[in-house]
Amino acid sequence: MQQRSVKEKEPRLRSSTVALRLNNLGVEFPTALGNPVVAIRDLSLEIDHGTILGLVGESGAGKTTLARSLLNLPPVPGRITSGECIFDGTDLRKLSEGEQRKRRGRDLSIIVPNPRSELNPMITVGDQIATRAEIHLKIDRAEAQARALEMLKKVQIPDPVRRMKAYPHELSGGMAQRVVIAMALVCSPQFVISDDASSGLDVTVQAQILRLMRELAMEQQSAMLFITRDIGIAAHFCDQVAVMYAGEIVEIGTRENIFLRPRHPYTIMLMAAFSHNAGLRAQWRRPDDQAAPRNSQGACSYASRCPLAQEACRSDHPHLRELALGHQARCHFPVERL
Amino acid sequence: MNTLTYIARRLMFIAPQILGIVLVSFLLVKTIPGDPATLMLGPTATPQAITALRHEMGLDQPVLIQFGIYLRNLSKGDLGTSWQTTRPVLEDLLMRFPATLELVSAGLLTAILIGLPLGLVSAFRPKSWFARAVDFYSLGVGSLPDFWLALVLIFIFYTLLGIAPPPLGRIDLALTPPPQITGMYLIDTLLIWDLPAFRSSLSHLVLPVLALGLINAGPILKMTQSTVEKMLQSDFSRYEVLCGLPHNLVLRHALRNALPSILTIISVLYGFLIGGAVLIEIIFSWGGAGQYAVQGVLNSDLFPVLGFVLFSAIFSLTVYLIVDLIYFAIDPRLGN
Numbered sequence: 001m002q003q004r005s006v007k008e009k010e011p012r013l014r015s016s017t018v019a020l021r022l023n024n025l026g027v028e029f030p031t032a033l034g035n036p037v038v039a040i041r042d043l044s045l046e047i048d049h050g051t052i053l054g055l056v057g058e059s060g061a062g063k064t065t066l067a068r069s070l071l072n073l074p075p076v077p078g079r080i081t082s083g084e085c086i087f088d089g090t091d092l093r094k095l096s097e098g099e100q101r102k103r104r105g106r107d108l109s110i111i112v113p114n115p116r117s118e119l120n121p122m123i124t125v126g127d128q129i130a131t132r133a134e135i136h137l138k139i140d141r142a143e144a145q146a147r148a149l150e151m152l153k154k155v156q157i158p159d160p161v162r163r164m165k166a167y168p169h170e171l172s173g174g175m176a177q178r179v180v181i182a183m184a185l186v187c188s189p190q191f192v193i194s195d196d197a198s199s200g201l202d203v204t205v206q207a208q209i210l211r212l213m214r215e216l217a218m219e220q221q222s223a224m225l226f227i228t229r230d231i232g233i234a235a236h237f238c239d240q241v242a243v244m245y246a247g248e249i250v251e252i253g254t255r256e257n258i259f260l261r262p263r264h265p266y267t268i269m270l271m272a273a274f275s276h277n278a279g280l281r282a283q284w285r286r287p288d289d290q291a292a293p294r295n296s297q298g299a300c301s302y303a304s305r306c307p308l309a310q311e312a313c314r315s316d317h318p319h320l321r322e323l324a325l326g327h328q329a330r331c332h333f334p335v336e337r338l
Numbered sequence: 339m340n341t342l343t344y345i346a347r348r349l350m351f352i353a354p355q356i357l358g359i360v361l362v363s364f365l366l367v368k369t370i371p372g373d374p375a376t377l378m379l380g381p382t383a384t385p386q387a388i389t390a391l392r393h394e395m396g397l398d399q400p401v402l403i404q405f406g407i408y409l410r411n412l413s414k415g416d417l418g419t420s421w422q423t424t425r426p427v428l429e430d431l432l433m434r435f436p437a438t439l440e441l442v443s444a445g446l447l448t449a450i451l452i453g454l455p456l457g458l459v460s461a462f463r464p465k466s467w468f469a470r471a472v473d474f475y476s477l478g479v480g481s482l483p484d485f486w487l488a489l490v491l492i493f494i495f496y497t498l499l500g501i502a503p504p505p506l507g508r509i510d511l512a513l514t515p516p517p518q519i520t521g522m523y524l525i526d527t528l529l530i531w532d533l534p535a536f537r538s539s540l541s542h543l544v545l546p547v548l549a550l551g552l553i554n555a556g557p558i559l560k561m562t563q564s565t566v567e568k569m570l571q572s573d574f575s576r577y578e579v580l581c582g583l584p585h586n587l588v589l590r591h592a593l594r595n596a597l598p599s600i601l602t603i604i605s606v607l608y609g610f611l612i613g614g615a616v617l618i619e620i621i622f623s624w625g626g627a628g629q630y631a632v633q634g635v636l637n638s639d640l641f642p643v644l645g646f647v648l649f650s651a652i653f654s655l656t657v658y659l660i661v662d663l664i665y666f667a668i669d670p671r672l673g674n
Contacts, residue, residue: 071580076571104582112580117573121671122595132581167670183581 019049019223020070020108020191025083027062027069027247039065039078041247047191047223047240052214054238054255055227056270062247063227067195070225071104087191106136109184110193111213115176119168125179126152126164129186136187151182155212174205181209185216192217193225198233210237231270235259240326243267246301249320253327263323263334265306283307300332308333341666348662352655356648360412363647364405372638373397378421408644417648418641422633427645431627435649436521437508438619438626441550442611444524444543445618448551449558450604456555457562462589464567472559479556485617488549492621495545503541505622510538546622550615554607561603565596598665605661609654613646 027040039062047053057063068074070085072093084091087108092100112118120128129148134141145164152160155178168176177197184192194213198206214237217224226238234241235255242252243266251264262268269284286307300306303313312332320330375391376383392398396407411418417427460469479487495502508523509515513535516526523539569575569592578588616628627646634642666672 068580073580101582101584104580106582110580112573112577114573118577120574120578120591120595122669123591124670131583131587135583135587169671 017048017050018046019051019087020225021046021086022070023084023086025066025069025085026081027065027074027078028081029078036079039074039247040069043083043247043249045242045249045252047225049190049223050218050221051240052217052224052226052238054234054241055225055244056229056231056234056241057244058270059229061244063229063244064195065247066244067110067193067225067227070193071108071110072100073104102136105132105184105189106187107189108191108193109187109189110195111181111184111197113196113199115180115197116168116171116173118180119176121168124165124167125171126166129179129183132183133186147186148182151186152179154185154216155179155182156208157182174201174209177201177205177209178212181213181216185220188220189222190220191223191225193227195227196229199229206233231274243270248301248330250302250331251327251329252320253324257324257327261324261327263327263329264302264331265308265335266302267329268335269305300330308335341663344666345659345663348659352652352659355655356651359651360409360644360648361405363644364408365401367635367640367643368401368404370635370638374421374638374640377638412648417645420634420639420642422637422639422642427641430630430642431645431649433518433521434625434627434630437523437624438612438615438628439653440522440524441543441546441619441624441626442608442615444547445550445554445615446604446608446611448547449554449607452551453555453558454562454600457559458566458589458593460559461563461566461570461592462585472563476556476559476563479553480560482553483617484549484553484615485621487553488546488618488621491545491549502545503538505545507623507625508539508542509535510542513538542622546615546618546624549618550611554611557603557607558600562593562596562600565599566592569593569595594668597668601661601664605657608657609650612650612653 022043022045025040025043026038028036029039030036043066045053055063055066065074065078069078069080072080072085074080080093083093085093087103092103092108095103119125123131126145126148129151130141130144133139133147134144137144137147139147149160149164152163157163157175157178163171163175163179168179171179180197192213197213198209201209210233213224226234228234238255240253241255241258242249243258243264244250245266251258251262251267258267259271262271265284272280272284275281284307286305298315298317300309300313300316300318303309306313310333316332318330318332320328321334322328323334373388373392375388375395375397379387379391389398396404399407408418415428417431419425420427420430423430456472456475460466460472463469492502492505496504503510516523516530516532516535519526519529524536524543527533527536527539566589570588572595575588575592578591613628613631615626616632618624619626619629620632627649631643631646633639634646
């Protein structure tokens, strides 16, 4: 913990520790009417080795689109319109399809939610994990099987030898989630995306799985993008937190900065929504609150929902500004004090 | 053990199923207008002779009594006699059913060989020109009758090009057909190692099999295409892609998951074609069981029709049983 906060003091200086850098990513979804919906707008990110970056935001903010676009596989029918994804010194999007495929699952892997439907129902769990190891690490079947078994032990599945031969339908949700984690980590990737992987589990299992993911990621010195809708989990689990709204990062910073000194009204509203203080909730939420219209060019995308919105917010799109060391917010009038 | 109990339970149901099928077809055949006695004796017969023959054949008895007699004979292995061929129906069918089975099996195999790969490729590349061509093909064969295609094939390959044998039966008329072992000429000629006869029966099979295969590839293709496409869009296939598995592996897994649906359509087609290939049989003078049954219907020859129904019912039920067992083998979720 101590060690990590030291690193936060000088985030820009040690650029060699950056595991993945995303520059100006834009993703659009075509619509029948012609005007595409902008799902991700000009988004830049950096994640260091050995760091967990939490990404929070409500449904539809573009979290999953971002996760899959990092692998250059945006959800169908989405289309990446701009940006580069620098990993290991190269822009992933400039690589050939085959080279990209080799890196997916080996260097960058993703842990998905709803694991029961993400596993092939006709193939045993052990084979599914082993296949990934066999293909990516170019090892023989027996070795891959051994590695799969080792992975199942690491994710603390009870009776791993027997579970190797289990089919996905024979597993509980929590066990299936562990299998997906084992699958994502079997090649020791340097960058792991967890896309809402803890949702749908009950709280005790969730805590176990989170601890497990953290231990495994730290053990391999991987960087992790941890996507969640639960700001409470982000507060417990992540080193850095980014808050996403309408396809943009509206606030990003160290965990301490975000949770102790939130500056963006949306971040505060999200936190208020999780608090038990009804007065606080009412203060940070407009009575006519509803999903914001997309493509609000020339305005802050949160302006229509923001209780503090002023004239400038409706006419001028704010940029992400550095408010303090390791703390940026996209707001014309960042909140000074709660 | 589990599977054995399942087979036993399924076999137990086969007898009542067949009984029901025979009863219904017996009653249906009885409603066909036309009196076999009149037809047998011809236009010059006296009414007395007809009445006497009707009595002799048991046609003056109530329908249910007639059915009872039929069942009693059936239990002794007697399927009745056809008045057209004047031979026991069982003998006739044992000779003709393999002919139909050979034709239909080869036709279905061809349909699978055409439909499965085409469906697979067009599911994998749904927007390519190839997929569009495949769509056009399946639409085309879906709207064409097989007998029409058979006539076109005969016209091109026999009449115009002269490379196909005339559509007159299963083997060159100058050759002796092989002795009946399985009843399928392709197998029998190989068993006695008569290569000229094998070649001849093979060349006689080509056009009818092609007609059946090209047309019936349509449903197999469509089913493969839609289920594999659905599997490729499902979460687990997407996750395999996200995990960087190679395309051919993802496709193979999708096919494996789609296989139960494809097998279903194939098994239904198999049962259907036993009777459904009759127009092809007629065009190529195949002398198969379907042709035999249709002759029976047209001439109020009851027993061949019932015998055919019985044979194809047993055949279909066996195919379905085998397919169900294959489901068990490929889908672990059905294990219990």
